[in-house]
Amino acid sequence: xxxxxxxxxxxxxxxxxxxxxxxxxxxxxxxxxxxxxxxxxxxxxxxxxxxxxxxxxxxxxxxxxxxxxxxxxxxxxxxxxxxxxxxxxxxxxxxxxxxxxxxxxxxxxxxxxxxxxxxxxxxxxxxxxxxxxxxxxxxxxxxxxxxxxxxxxxxxxxxxxxxxxxxxxxxxxxxxxxxxxxxxxxxxxxxxxxxxxxxxxxxxxxxxxxxxxxxxxxxxxxxxxxxxxxxxxxxxxxxxxxxxxxxxxxxxxxxxxxxxxxxxxxxxxxxxxxxxxxxxxxxxxxxxxxxxxxxxxxxxxxxxxxxxxxxxxxxxxxxxxxxxxxxxxxxxxxxxxxxxxxxxxxxxxxxxxxxxxxxxxxxxxxxxxxxxxxxxxxxxxxxxxxxxxxxxxxxxxxxxxxxxxxxxxxxxxx
Numbered sequence: 001x002x003x004x005x006x007x008x009x010x011x012x013x014x015x016x017x018x019x020x021x022x023x024x025x026x027x028x029x030x031x032x033x034x035x036x037x038x039x040x041x042x043x044x045x046x047x048x049x050x051x052x053x054x055x056x057x058x059x060x061x062x063x064x065x066x067x068x069x070x071x072x073x074x075x076x077x078x079x080x081x082x083x084x085x086x087x088x089x090x091x092x093x094x095x096x097x098x099x100x101x102x103x104x105x106x107x108x109x110x111x112x113x114x115x116x117x118x119x120x121x122x123x124x125x126x127x128x129x130x131x132x133x134x135x136x137x138x139x140x141x142x143x144x145x146x147x148x149x150x151x152x153x154x155x156x157x158x159x160x161x162x163x164x165x166x167x168x169x170x171x172x173x174x175x176x177x178x179x180x181x182x183x184x185x186x187x188x189x190x191x192x193x194x195x196x197x198x199x200x201x202x203x204x205x206x207x208x209x210x211x212x213x214x215x216x217x218x219x220x221x222x223x224x225x226x227x228x229x230x231x232x233x234x235x236x237x238x239x240x241x242x243x244x245x246x247x248x249x250x251x252x253x254x255x256x257x258x259x260x261x262x263x264x265x266x267x268x269x270x271x272x273x274x275x276x277x278x279x280x281x282x283x284x285x286x287x288x289x290x291x292x293x294x295x296x297x298x299x300x301x302x303x304x305x306x307x308x309x310x311x312x313x314x315x316x317x318x319x320x321x322x323x324x325x326x327x328x329x330x331x332x333x334x335x336x337x338x339x340x341x342x343x344x345x346x347x348x349x350x351x352x353x354x355x356x357x358x359x360x361x362x363x364x365x366x367x368x369x370x371x372x373x374x375x376x377x378x379x380x381x382x383x384x385x386x387x388x389x390x391x392x393x394x395x396x397x398x399x400x401x402x403x404x405x406x407x408x409x410x411x412x413x414x
Contacts, residue, residue, distance in 0.1 A: 007172035008114065011165065015117035018124050022090035032083040036074070039212045041096040043067035043219065048100025050226065060115070062196045062226050063219055064100065068093040068119065069158065069200035072127035073151050075134045076208035085135070086127035093123050114169045118162055126158045151204060155197040159189050175404045180276040187279075195225050240287075246330065247290040255296040255303070260364065265289035268360045270401045271394065275352065285353045287332060288339035292357050295323025295340070309362040316344035347391040355391040359398060362390065375402070 031037055047064025072089045076082055097119055133139060142150055167182035199222045206214035247261040268289040272282050296303060296319060308316055324341030328334070335353075342354040343361070350358070359382060366378035379402065382395045 008169050011121070011169060011172075012113055012117050015120040019090060019094050019120050022087040022124070023094075025085075025087035026091040029087075032085075032088060033077065036077050036082060036207075036212065037084065037088065037092050039215060040067055040071040040074075041092050041099075043215055044071075044093055044096035045100035048097055049103065050223070051101070051104055062192050062199075063222050064097060065119070066196045066199040066203065066222055067215075067219075068097075068123045069126060069155055069196070070203035070207070072123050073130050073154065073200065073204040074207060075130075075139070075204070077211055079209065083135075084131075086124065086131045089127040089131065090120060090124045094120055114166075114173070118165055118169070121165060122158050122162045125161055126154055129154055129157075148201065148205060151201040152197065155200055159193055159197055160186075163189060174273075175400075176273050177276050180273070180278065184279045192225065192229055195222055243287050243290055243330075243332065247294065250293045250296050253297060255299070256293050257368065260368075261290050261293060264292065264357070264361050264364050267364070267398075267401070268356050271356050271360060271397050272353070274397045274401050275356070275393070277352070281353065284333060284335045284339070285356060287336045288343075288353060289357050289360070291323065291327055291332075291336065292340055292343055292361060293323070294326045295319040295321070297326065298322040307365040307368075309365045313344065320344040347389070347394075350391070352394075355394045359390045359394045363398060 044064045044067045047061050047067055050063060051061040071093065072086075074082055074084075094116075097116065139147065139150065163182060163185035166185050167178055170176050170181045171178040199218060203215060203218050206218055244262070250256040251258050251260065265286050269282055269286050272285045277285060293308070296308070299319070303311065308319060311319075320341050320343050324337045327337040327340050339351065339354045339357060342350050343358045345354065347355050347358070363375075363378050363382055366381055367375040379395075379399055382390050382398070
């Protein structure tokens, strides 16, 4: 029995075929408007050089994306029509993207195959939609606002296709539910994605009128937006590191084993994503999972190995309320404190995030105590207790995550 290739393999293959075909056509026909091709190639390469180090960011190189889309929608330069086609657009964009990624690849932070495949397919899509019709004169009657609206419509459709493609790749590679991932991708479009769309359209229109001098001029606002976005991300990263450091207080004081909070947070996020939580909800869930044991700092006598799952319900609730009180004093989102406080309540009265933290924490404690066969034994105990102690849907989601995503538990246990 042959196994069908996974979707991300099919997408990579389609992008490779498109890139190879466009490269062959460009080499066969030659490069048209070499000065324009070089200018846009340099723009895309510079955009890749300004790429943020982390590869999981949705739009890590906005200037490169805007320059790629602008070249795909370029119909003229300095008042003269251009002669390049869709194949040359894909070839120039791919070559410039690879060239600009070389320093990042050397540091281990280059674009992934998924990012390159998305870049090739989306640029190819918009170029195929625009270039053949433009060269046939289909848009000659379009002028002024109508032509600008046409470019914005094509770019908006391209952004929609890119969001669907990104969600499909994440679903295929990680097993995440397609619907919630697509929802998060679409919610990200009005942010930096809207700036990329607007800049791409403006660049194409400006170059057609005033020439290539428009490229550096209209690159500055997007670079400033990228800088602001980077600073905002740095603030959020520092905020998360502060919470993680605070959560480690129980480990440093000897109340919980080393790495327990990180393991619970990682597995809780995986379960929350499997159950369809949004990105903001996943962030709150991560913070609550990191700080779920903070209430143990108020105990005079530490719980052996920090295992609260085996304590009486009243004691669990007392520790949870103490933890919620501590979290409220830190200035963290009040939702995090509520989740920490409610993690010991009956699961029917808990929000979904509290159900996840309770089940994952119990699994981590039971699997740690069970030795080599602990994970299977812990999961079976959770299933047997799902009717009263733990939410059945969370336990089943935990089983699915563990069956397909074992790397979240590969961190050495203390």
